[in-house]
Amino acid sequence: MDLPTVAIVGRPNVGKSTLFNRLVGRKLALVDDRPGVTRDRREGEGFIGDVAFRVIDTAGLEEADADSLLGRMRAQTEAAILEADAVLFVIDARAGVLPADRPFAELVRRSGCPVILIANKAEGGAGMSGAYEAFSLGLGDPIPFSAEHGEGLGSLQDALREVLPEPDEEDEDEEGGKGLRVAIVGRPNAGKSTLINRMIGEDRLLVGPEAGITRDSISLDWEWRGRRIKLHDTAGMRRRARIDDKLEKLAVSDGLRAVRFAEVVVVLLDATIPFEKQDLTIVDLVESEGRALVIGLNKWDLVADQPGLLKSLREDCTRLLPQVRGVSVVPLSGLAGEGIDKLMQAVVDASEVWSRRVSTARINAWLTDALQRNPPPAVSGRRIKIRYATQVKSRPPHFALFGNQLDALPKSYTRYLVNGLREAFDLPGTPIRLSLRTSKNPFDKG
Template identity: 55%
Template sequence: MRPVVAILGRPNVGKSSLFNRLAGRRIAIVDDTPGVTRDRKEADCEIAGREVTLVDTAGLEEAAPDTLYGRMRASSEAALERADVALFVVDARAGLTPADRAFANWLRKARRPVILVANKAEGRGGAAAALEAFELGLGEPIAVSAEHGEGIWGLMEAIGEHLPALPEEEPEEEEEEDGAGKPLRLAILGRPNAGKSTLLNRLLGEERMITGPEPGLTRDAVAAMWRDEVGPVRLVDTAGLRKKARITARLEELSAASSIAALREAEVVVLVLDALLGLEEQDIRIARLAEREGRSVVLALNKWDAVEDRAAAKAALDRVLEESLNQLRGIEVVPMSAANGRGVDKLMPAVRRTHERWNRRIGTGALNRWFERMLERHQPPLVDGRRLKLRYATMPKARPPTMVIFGTRAEQLPTDYRRYLLNGFREEFDMPGVPIRLQLRSSENPFAEE
């Protein structure tokens, strides 16, 4: 099991910048706005020759437990509980604050190795400014500049010295578990306040994400490893996506970009809908984006327990799906309530079924037998007075399922006939809710003489 290194400190001292620098890549959103990070964000990386799990946390602030900042602090405290080493970051440029001193006293009681990091200590005067942090009683501060990369190697060496000793030999069971196959990559998307973070917490069985009535609590894509009855799953919770015209702040632009990046890295997208609002235009845009990116989609109809006329709500949803998401015909819909857990147990079976279809490849023989029946049922149309000749079909890849049809002037095949083939393929090979690619190529049949 990897040792855990948690980065803590008050807001805007540069924790996320340091997290990205130590991880060796940009993972967390960085902005001048205080309190950008609200949920714990993790990354596996190598520090001082050791594989570790690095944890970025929300800014530490004194606040009542039921407030947003109180919930953020509770999340940071949970990160410290599982940490092997804590990095306490202060702002050398701004100097020590009463909050720094209060949290330093708290960390001294935590019984964890604490490394004091004086960030923003670039330039000639940086090291001198960092010396003020000596008075916190946490040892010698390490002067760094996360933005410019100064002092990072020294910090990595200090982390390596404080990591727990390696066990003499790794247990065989853990090695088998690590090699048990790649995790299914699952991204949870939707509009703000649809219940995405509540759903992730319900699946994990812990308060991993900060939730509450305030819309837009999640600002960055946050990943968590989990295991269902079938195998490992990499869950990613994302920031709510609003209409592009409504996004004005730079921070929200970064959040939206992070959510779209998570969608592109996913294999299955769970689109969380507010059942009280139904499938709105922004939900359709997200689903269409997932389809264009070739990702399979499952609809999680959240807050279903609060719907009074469920038959009418389901009929309205089916109508919108038929009219606006025909390219994902047959998409799986799971009515549920993330808040109380009702129906959540049906979500992952639906995800696994959709994932299996998305991965499925059809043999050339079965594909062409179906293709011949489709041509017999409806011949290709006339184009410029000449009938198109479609000869044979192949399926070179899955993820998403991709069908290539060869024939004379195949690229001129009208849209209606393409849709006829796609719908027939979806029904014949049981692929509802999965994006299907159709490519057309003009070519002579290499098997014609045979």
């Protein structure tokens, strides 16, 4: 279903992100008392009763030079206004109408888009004088509202019902679902937002030389070769010991949620300084969360003239990341738009491997051969016996072994089995889970 679009705009710190969270029904946007927390446009599916819509949270509108970070943030907000079917213009009812509100009220009015004026922070009747003052903006009757407490939702529902077009039905993709969920993660300034802008063909996300511009995890719908993709851009992930700022801690936890929500995670490395300790930590996180994985070597155009470098980096990957042996390592340049098709093909392939199921007959034929080639060791003179194996789950592939004394099986032997499963059933780069289930039969003497 193609939902109508609603953009939330206003100067900084009037409660736009709190309103966004209220409309989507969960805490997707970062909220803090400091102004300027939201930088990118963030999107979600909002609803009030039977009124459903796509909602965009925007950066606070501020006057700024066009080339500055604030100026680029403002341009993103203006783009959201142009895209919207309706605008929720938010003021702080307790502060009343400030001089900074007026030029942006004029901007919204000139857009020609239907505007609903929200006098936020008016809970319990507080700030009603400020709400009345909002009449002077010329945007119609203000709705006294409290995003924090949910007051005024009925009035907002009625106003939206009046101005929003009816949603259009839309065919689902060939998969019959909501598309493949892909998160792009990495250290700060690895080029994640630049890459996504190039993928979707527009300057949708803020980019610049300043590290840490992205704070929220941003979700975008995209289509690649007829396949629906839901892309998640995330804040740069740094070691927690180096994070003092509360907002950055929130941003990193937001990135972790994006990893858990994704089916495939692209860990983006800076090809000029790849496989830093933090890169390896991020891959460990993705593997521990059981997500399909692809490694992108971004900024490849800066090092492409070095012969043998790609082969060397792939060997480094095998050595440094044995837990995801065979993972795809794709050179690309987000800035130049090179390697994106190869990256996306690797993403689709990784998703298929992650979802693969193997028949029990094939697994046990492999197990018989693996045990003959390298039998399990004995413990206290008693041989460990593995009798049977089966796949219990996919996404990621999860296998169970049944036998006796399996809790004494050395880690080196379980690694041998996992590597054997990976090679025998073509499971490169995906996390593999192995459960050991010891027989409870009291008559089993081994």
